[in-house]
Amino acid sequence: MAEAIHSKRGVVLVADDDPVMRMLMLEMLAQVGLHGVEAADGLEAVALFRTADPDLVLMDVDMPRMDGFTACAEMRKLDSGATVPIIMVTGGDDLEAVTNAYEAGATDFVSKPINWPILGHRVLYVLRASDAIVRLRIADAHNRAVLAAIPDTFFRLNKDGFYLDYEQGYDTKAAFPPVSCVGKHVSEVLPAPIAARLLDQMHTVLASQRVRTVEYDLTLESGDVQHFEARLVTTGAGDVFGLVRDISERKRTEEQIRRLAYCDSLTGIPNRQAFLETLERELARSKRNDKKFAVLFMDLDAFKRINDTLGHNVGDLLLKIVSDRLRETVRPGDLVAHDEGTSLARLGGDEFTILLPDLDKVEDALNVAHRIKDAMRRPFLIEGHEIFVTASIGISLYPEDGDDCNSLLKFADTAMYHAKNCGKNNAKLYSSSLTMQIMSHVQLEVGLRRALQNDELYLLYQPQIDVRSGEIVGVEALVRWRHPERGIISPTEFIPLAEETGLIVPIGEWVLRSACNQARSWQRLTHRSLRMAVNLSARQFKDENLAQIVLSALSDTGLEPRLLELELTEGTLMDDAKATLVTLEQLRGIGVYLSIDDFGTGYSSMNYLKRFDVRALKIDKSFICGLPQDSENAAITRAIIAMAHGLKMVVVAEGVETGEQLVLLEEYGCDMAQGFYFGRPSPAEAITEKLRLQTCVAK
Numbered sequence: 134m135a136e137a138i139h140s141k142r143g144v145v146l147v148a149d150d151d152p153v154m155r156m157l158m159l160e161m162l163a164q165v166g167l168h169g170v171e172a173a174d175g176l177e178a179v180a181l182f183r184t185a186d187p188d189l190v191l192m193d194v195d196m197p198r199m200d201g202f203t204a205c206a207e208m209r210k211l212d213s214g215a216t217v218p219i220i221m222v223t224g225g226d227d228l229e230a231v232t233n234a235y236e237a238g239a240t241d242f243v244s245k246p247i248n249w250p251i252l253g254h255r256v257l258y259v260l261r262a263s264d265a266i267v268r269l270r271i272a273d274a275h276n277r278a279v280l281a282a283i284p285d286t287f288f289r290l291n292k293d294g295f296y297l298d299y300e301q302g303y304d305t306k307a308a309f310p311p312v313s314c315v316g317k318h319v320s321e322v323l324p325a326p327i328a329a330r331l332l333d334q335m336h337t338v339l340a341s342q343r344v345r346t347v348e349y350d351l352t353l354e355s356g357d358v359q360h361f362e363a364r365l366v367t368t369g370a371g372d373v374f375g376l377v378r379d380i381s382e383r384k385r386t387e388e389q390i391r392r393l394a395y396c397d398s399l400t401g402i403p404n405r406q407a408f409l410e411t412l413e414r415e416l417a418r419s420k421r422n423d424k425k426f427a428v429l430f431m432d433l434d435a436f437k438r439i440n441d442t443l444g445h446n447v448g449d450l451l452l453k454i455v456s457d458r459l460r461e462t463v464r465p466g467d468l469v470a471h472d473e474g475t476s477l478a479r480l481g482g483d484e485f486t487i488l489l490p491d492l493d494k495v496e497d498a499l500n501v502a503h504r505i506k507d508a509m510r511r512p513f514l515i516e517g518h519e520i521f522v523t524a525s526i527g528i529s530l531y532p533e534d535g536d537d538c539n540s541l542l543k544f545a546d547t548a549m550y551h552a553k554n555c556g557k558n559n560a561k562l563y564s565s566s567l568t569m570q571i572m573s574h575v576q577l578e579v580g581l582r583r584a585l586q587n588d589e590l591y592l593l594y595q596p597q598i599d600v601r602s603g604e605i606v607g608v609e610a611l612v613r614w615r616h617p618e619r620g621i622i623s624p625t626e627f628i629p630l631a632e633e634t635g636l637i638v639p640i641g642e643w644v645l646r647s648a649c650n651q652a653r654s655w656q657r658l659t660h661r662s663l664r665m666a667v668n669l670s671a672r673q674f675k676d677e678n679l680a681q682i683v684l685s686a687l688s689d690t691g692l693e694p695r696l697l698e699l700e701l702t703e704g705t706l707m708d709d710a711k712a713t714l715v716t717l718e719q720l721r722g723i724g725v726y727l728s729i730d731d732f733g734t735g736y737s738s739m740n741y742l743k744r745f746d747v748r749a750l751k752i753d754k755s756f757i758c759g760l761p762q763d764s765e766n767a768a769i770t771r772a773i774i775a776m777a778h779g780l781k782m783v784v785v786a787e788g789v790e791t792g793e794q795l796v797l798l799e800e801y802g803c804d805m806a807q808g809f810y811f812g813r814p815s816p817a818e819a820i821t822e823k824l825r826l827q828t829c830v831a832k
């Protein structure tokens with residue numbers, strides 16, 4: 134554009150009725166490189182203006198036919214005449230002529246007598262100024278076009294906070310009245326707190342000469358909230374230029390991203406990340422204000438079983454309802470007051486956490502935990518299934534248990550495990566001794582994994598006596614662990630751990646094979662049919678390879694199936710009655726002898742005794758130990774024996790420690806007995822000796 138202006142520069146329309154004046158003017162213009170075209174009066178000048186398209190007009194005021202003022206006004210009316218500079222040549226002190234010239238649209242004037250040497254330069258100066266004005270107009274039009282195309286609002290503020298300029302962007306119109314803000318103070322346009330922040334940042338911008346951003350929200354008349362971002366920059370002239378953008382869409386997207394990142398997609402409640410951040414904030418707040426808070430860690434008991442038996446769909450629905458119940462149960466007052474909603478979270482799976490702020494006393498946390506436990510115990514109706522669940526809850530306290538988020542969460546988790554180990558459906562507070570317990574538990578587990586391959590397990594055997602003949606008719610195999618550092622560890626300590634970790638399956642198989650092997654060697658030695666009893670834990674009983682394992686132990690050792698007794702507890706049999714019947718059928722098919730261990734400590738149901746069709750029943754030692762004095766236990770023992778005989782079952786009394794007990798049991802008709810009275814669990818060699826002695830006596 135500037136190029137085009139320059140290439141055209143140089144044509145001056147000279148209008149004067151005096152030919153001498155015209156000639157002198159043309160001469161002066163030629164000296165500065167300008168070309169002139171002549172007109173002898175106003176009419177001629179206007180006509181020539183149309184055709185010659187001059188860059189400047191130098192025109193006398195007094196001319197025949199049409200004076201200079203009229204000619205100037207006529208030129209200005211033309212399309213091309215608006216911007217061409219027009220210099221009027223006026224009489225010496227004729228102030229009125231000067232005024233008239235400007236009113237007619239003149240750009241400048243030259244008064245007579247003309248200072249001829251500088252005329253050309255004067256014209257050049259006006260041309261240059263006109264060029265600059267044209268450029269400014271173009272730049273201004275350009276800027277306006279840009280501003281019109283940009284959705285943002287622009288403004289300029291002076292250092293006192295008054296608007297110097299204000300150009301509303303189309304995107305921000307909804308939030309502002311259509312009236313101009315120019316001349317107003319920011320506080321008249323924006324709410325006081327926002328205006329204060331804007332002014333504050335404006336002063337920082339002026340002091341630092343750096344760009345600053347202020348974000349703020351405005352509530353529209355409709356009640357909708359719009360979000361804005363004002364970017365402030367100094368213009369260098371002591372005022373500040375601002376650009377306001379509507380960032381509502383961006384905020385909505387950010388909120389959506391935040392929701393995705395911080396919400397559990399299944400239940401809609403906050404997820405682990407959100408909970409950790411809330412915990413972090415709560416910790417800082419509690420430290421500042423010297424407050425206490427509690428972290429509750431809840432895990433559903435046996436959730437896996439629901440998933441496995443009813444499917445993941447039902448499991449997912451259950452988790453959703455659980456989160457709803459938690460929300461209802463944990464009252465708003467229990468939650469983090471300043472950040473309600475994020476203090477209840479799902480960490481994953483069936484694990485939920487709750488943050489209880491401003492705790493006055495530990496009982497408050499326990500009360501909430503018990504409310505949750507009660508809420509979980511109400512049956513869940515999902516897709517026609519009535520589901521019963523319980524929850525185990527662990528509680529850690531700030532500051533008592535720790536002063537960092539990771540520890541508090543870990544300790545609540547530890548306490549939850551403790552609650553589970555204490556029989557589930559429990560709420561437990563964390564205590565430092567728990568960590569010790571858990572550490573030794575973990576160490577024990579590591580050791581147990583090595584025990585089999587390091588040959589640290591061994592078997593003891595306890596004789597089972599025929600009450601009437603006094604003969605050893607069987608033995609029970611009882612496992613022991615010789616720990617390299619701790620010495621002998623009782624099965625009461627490591628069998629539950631083996632169950633929990635699944636190690637019971639390989640350990641149980643080893644016990645079974647070793648016991649069958651031993652039974653076979655005694656059979657060879659004594660030529661007698663001695664029955665070997667082996668304990669089967671619930672996990673082993675559920676193992677789908679159980680029948681195969683039993684078969685291979687029998688065939689590898691050559692022991693007859695009828696000489697292997699598998700002892701099952703009532704709990705094992707009752708866990709899943711349908712599956713139990715199938716497994717029992719398989720075992721009966723093999724021909725092994727099945728008995729119920731610890732009878733009387735569990736369900737003691739006659740119905741299932743009939744259904745499961747087992748051969749023997751072992752009365753738990755807790756009933757025997759008080760005999761003969763404990764009349765209640767005596768009555769129970771007698772009833773169990775009578776009932777078992779009614780079902781054609783063999784009865785074994787466990788834990789017989791005295792001769793009096795044996796006499797009473799014989800009186801009640803008990804078939805077999807086992808206990809310290811006949812011998813403690815002993816190594817195979819000791820039993821071999823006993824069997825040898827017995828064989829000698831019999832001969």
Ligand SMILES: Nc1nc2c(ncn2[C@@H]2O[C@H](COP(=O)(O)O[C@H]3[C@@H](O)[C@H](n4cnc5c(=O)[nH]c(N)nc54)O[C@@H]3COP(=O)(O)O)[C@@H](O)[C@H]2O)c(=O)[nH]1
Nearest residue numbers: 611612624625628644668669670730788789790808809814
């Ligand atoms: N799944 C498996 N469980 C096993 C195995 N080996 C043992 N166990 C189970 O561990 C529990 C504890 O066993 P243990 O310490 O061996 O105790 C047994 C006997 O020592 C004890 N007993 C025997 N007679 C008496 C007595 O007169 N008084 C008395 N106070 N205790 C006595 O009883 C335990 C045998 O019980 P039971 O099995 O119910 O017959 C125990 O539950 C074992 O079952 C294994 O290899 N696998």
